[in-house]
Amino acid sequence: MEPVQAEETGPLTEGTEAPDGEILGRMIRDARKERGLTLEEAAKAADIGRSTLSKIENNQTKPSFEIIRRLMQTLELETPQLFVQSAQSDISGRRDYTLKGRGEHQETATYDHELLCNELTSKRMLPYISTIKARDVAEFETWVRHRGEEFMYVISGEVTLFTEHYRPLHMKEGDSVYYDSGMGHGCVSTSEEDAKVLWVSLGV
Amino acid sequence: MEPVQAEETGPLTEGTEAPDGEILGRMIRDARKERGLTLEEAAKAADIGRSTLSKIENNQTKPSFEIIRRLMQTLELETPQLFVQSAQSDISGRRDYTLKGRGEHQETATYDHELLCNELTSKRMLPYISTIKARDVAEFETWVRHRGEEFMYVISGEVTLFTEHYRPLHMKEGDSVYYDSGMGHGCVSTSEEDAKVLWVSLGV
DNA sequence: ACTTGATGACTCGTTTAGGAAACTTTTCCC
DNA sequence: GGGAAAAGTTTCCTAAACGAGTCATCAAGT
Structure with a gap:
């Protein structure tokens, strides 16, 4: 319901971003629950409002970088997953070997x-x-x-x-x-x- | 001059964030110049306004996560530096050893x-x-x-x-x-x- | 000299983020 | 089952983000 709402209020390019907001929100909620934290506890630890955190988890807002950064640290989330489409995660087939004494x-x-x-x-x-x-x-x-x-x-x-x-x-x-x-x-x-x-x- | 301004308009906790905004802005500007892009070119590539990019570079705004993400991709910036700075760089005195056969x-x-x-x-x-x-x-x-x-x-x-x-x-x-x-x-x-x-x- | 174009910083109007408070839902205990 | 507390969501308001446009500066060309 909320993603549909977001699409209606934004331009088309925002429509293409909506999945990322969903993914981010889910990621944060999963991490929070994994650690057994309530909305309030996690929000407090990250120094944001609990309503803000709820909205982030439900993809109802576009959070600032600062808030995400603080959440990442609080929830000890790995960062590269957020920038998933970067070149680094595409590279996955490398191998190199060195024989003894041949370095x-x-x-x-x-x-x-x-x-x-x-x-x-x-x-x-x-x-x-x-x-x-x-x-x-x-x-x-x-x-x-x-x-x-x-x-x-x-x-x-x-x-x-x-x-x-x-x-x-x-x-x-x-x-x-x-x-x-x-x-x-x-x-x-x-x-x-x-x-x-x-x-x-x-x-x- | 701008950091001083930011400190005056915000609460004390914002004061402690200002260095991060400076670092971020500098990082983005350096990366952009390294690639020989003008404000306009980089902003266009990241699909943001060029005045927004100017403000980010000059630490005059707290950008959204989405905008930073897009900039990272456009400028091919490495992501962990933005996050790992605090927790990990604070931890710097660890050592542990394992004797042979004792793992x-x-x-x-x-x-x-x-x-x-x-x-x-x-x-x-x-x-x-x-x-x-x-x-x-x-x-x-x-x-x-x-x-x-x-x-x-x-x-x-x-x-x-x-x-x-x-x-x-x-x-x-x-x-x-x-x-x-x-x-x-x-x-x-x-x-x-x-x-x-x-x-x-x-x-x- | 003046003109033009590029570049970056600033201005201003619109939209939205963010947080406090209110409301709703869920959970727990009797 | 009911009631209370905990947990999560929504509402409302204010401040700030954001971007189009403007301004100031500089460099290049005539």
Whole structure:
């Protein structure tokens, strides 16, 4: 009933938007119910009126970006679904592989990196194997840091991972760690041979 | 000058939103100029008024979600930056580690999973080590698939990775592969011992 | 020099969003 | 079943969004 009403009051181009308002409203209602929140609780958490939320869920209003943004955060909704028709969700058939030792080399003073699966340029995770040449944290002039998250797995040897805010972490083959890469971090080998680790890095 | 104006006309909470409107406006203007579009061209492409676009860029209005969405698409702007800014960028000091063999076990008919760094519940990447018990692709009743991307590294043994759209990929220790996990995929061991692989999975 | 056209910012009238309050529906308990 | 409370929807009013048109500025051409 309400979608029909919206179509009558708007121009034709608005008619084509109506499905999106429905989808958005349904998405928000589903998320709210999943979390067991009432209209009032969710509205309060997002700092909007409960009547506003009702109207959004029932596709009876075109909400501002700010309100949607606040709702997304409150309901911990994933954002890309809202922009569904973007190029990103259309790309779904990529594959690239790297044979052992055949990645693309990048050398720094402290690490010897081997970038993996590098034919794929638009991948969101960046995997690379590093041989840790550093033996002393003093070899790092400054903390390395970049926004996002990182996972590390020790392939061989032993290392100590230094990060801000935590004690150094001693790790050996098969151990793994996950951390926010916004913290300064650095890794040194503590085994006889230079350790090898696999890093997977994810930006913002 | 305009931000000061906005603060005077609104309540205090609006004052705290003003930086976001500025950032948004700047982001949109930068993207538009990058693409060499005039106000008029971009507005036309997004089906909004050019004065509206000017006001958005100058943080003189709180645009509707629909308008922002259309602008994002027109200017091919990445969406998460608009939302993730607050919650996620505030969280920046997490770390969790898993010693070898100490992950959380999850068994299926075809794999024996060991979830890593599982104390962190809100991490975007999901790393896990899997022992591949499957020996024949027929053991998979259907393709496994989920939106997002996946990286796999062979820790030990040999496997064949089957995905839709590609020939089977034979891999051994040290080899790695990256693929869109929306494609059906499955993995079988081809070595005598059940192979072990490290997967890192990233949703949408 | 002046003229023209492009560009971005501003103005103003119309429409609609958003929230408080009122109303309606649903749920829960006796 | 009835009654009360909780939950959701609708109404009404005010402020602001939105876009067509206007204004100001700048650059290019004659």
